[in-house]
Amino acid sequence: MGSVTELEAFLARLSREPDIDAPELQAYDAADLLLLDAARSLKLRDGDVVVVGDRHGALTLGLLHETALRGLRVHQDGVLGERALTSNATRVLGASPAQQTELFQHHPLGSSLFGGATLVVMQLPRSLSELEEIAWHIATHASPDVVVIAGGRDKHMSHSMNERLGRYFGEVTASRGWRKARMLTARGAIRPLGDPPFALHARDPELDFDLFAFGATFGGTAFDHGSRLLVQTLRERPPSPDPTHIVDLGCGNGVLAVTAALQWPRARVLATDQSAAAVAATKLTAQAAGVADRVEVHRADATDSVPTGWADLVLLNPPFHTGATVHTAVAHRLMRAVPRVLQPGGELRLVFNSGLGYRPLVERIIGPTTQLARNRTFTVLSSIAR
Template sequence: MESPAQPPTPDAPATDADAADRLLLDEAAAVIAATPAGRLVVIDDVAGALTLGAAERGAQQIRVHQDLITGERALAAAAEARGLTDRYTSLPLGPELFAGATTVLLRLPRSVDRLAEVAGLIAAFADPSVTVIAAGRIKHMSVSMNDVLRTVFDRVDVSHARQKSRVLTATGARPEAARAVLGAWPRTADHPDIGLRVAAYGGVFAGTKVDIGTRFLLQNLARLPKTATAVDLGCGTGLIAAALATANPDLRVLAVDRSAAAVDSATWTAAANQLSDRVEVVRADGLETVADGTAELVLLNPPFHNDAAVSTAIARHLFAEAARALAPGGELWCVWNSHLQYRPSLEKMIGSTRQVARNSKFTVTSSRRR
């Protein structure tokens, strides 16, 4: 059975095009060939298959946005290997990315909120004649995706299925409706029980909610060691970073995530809680911006999915990053689903690990760097 393309990590190298990528490129072949240079945009390409596939079909001056920095790097490496580095430019998600675009190739996100935000940007800022060709694996698609597209486009056509994948084609952009949709981003929510406002862009884990693992970790913040600095690793909306900075007015916090949407969300969360002067938000793979042996305290609520697949690879990569970056005696505080049994890995990779708290679902541990 074919394995779906996964976001690349150090433990899972970039994969080739999967069935949804190939179907999208086949369905879009004639449109790609007819699109003038500089008018094609590719969104959320997992590891570069769509961008390079379009380039090999003659597309020039492609504008690309990938949410994950690891995806950007996978595309850059593949483009260099194929001699196609001059065929595309990576840009942030925003008006410049879509200005004047007549064709958009989109790998459908699993999050309907992410699709709503991206579709709104396309309809608001692309050429009114824009055609959006979006593909996904059927098991991750829903009828609500068609409804989201119809909110800002007049017509949505659905392709026949092939290899458990399908394509949606949207035309007839409605800019006024799109601008109304965009006014909802980022979404915000107040949480009086923790004294914070959370901001979230589409597709960020938990959105404006406080997920139960993070909530359990927050209940144990008073037991943290006193430090001058701390790192919120895999920060998502920046909720942990904001809670740390709020609890300790002298603390400076670095919030790190590989997702551009997460970084934007965490930046807004810090600003919404008047913490921008003490919370720095960085888009990076793990702790690559932190020098070896310098971090005093790292907090982590690691993901256990790599896109749709259950995987511990990302968590173990982040444990290794913490092990490298922590100063001797520095601590990694981690909350994890107890069934994942991370404690032996934490002991091996970082050092002495103790259980701080445990409930019916989660465990909080503290690992001290040797």
């Protein structure tokens, strides 16, 4: 690979905001550089190039910077990634909203994203299910001669990724490693037969409803251990009086939102998540459980879609990482968004890894806090808004 000094200088100007930003985090990585270098040597036509999994705009804006391309089609599961891309396009390229529409457009997974595409440039997701869902859509909708270049960090890649791509492409090859990153190239799309493999669904013995998930839904169809302990406290130590306006903050597959809707039949539930796959999964989980009329689901950053002072109960099982990096800032950001939406006397019911010690923060920003449950891994707290 040749010199990337000028390209790196360009990418170094990108910001992760509004996603978590910190000195140890950056808006691009070596996989982005590999992909951009490879894309320059391929046949590129306006409107035929698709970018998937661009975390903060490095791939999309890098392609625009390095080539004369226009009309890129982009899919980012997370709304924070979308906002980072548009913000960086304004700040670094000086592109107005109207100009950005000419340069790139956001699409959901499906035919509008991949229809007729000849090149797909993507950051490899860590989830094999997400990779398979993307590969299925490419093989189904893209041009038969589509080329897929997918990059990732060595420590997050496995031969299973080659195998998943190999289900939908006749040829999958791996590049040499560079700066602890490498790239997979897939050609010879094999058009799938039958229905798409997603959404998945499964039922846990402790639940009376199925959990649904798409490839990028965090945790898939699992009833994770943290949510399991939180649900146990809802059943054994429910809020009093019964809540009527409930928020599931970071709803994932919808297990907390639907549990709350079933436990309190008169309650309205607002479920929010920045992930498009989580929002779609929660909608299916609520529909299958028969509570879709009372569970409203939004793709949003934290509590952006929740009116001020609306909630008398907020349920939160926050992540402890950002992307592949363990980082508590994501959870802190979500917790700091809670006070605005809680009514006086409203409750935050929070579960977290016990070693993270969130109690001082929630006591300070919300109010009196009680430990409701603790096991070898997780703690559940109840914090009452002042």
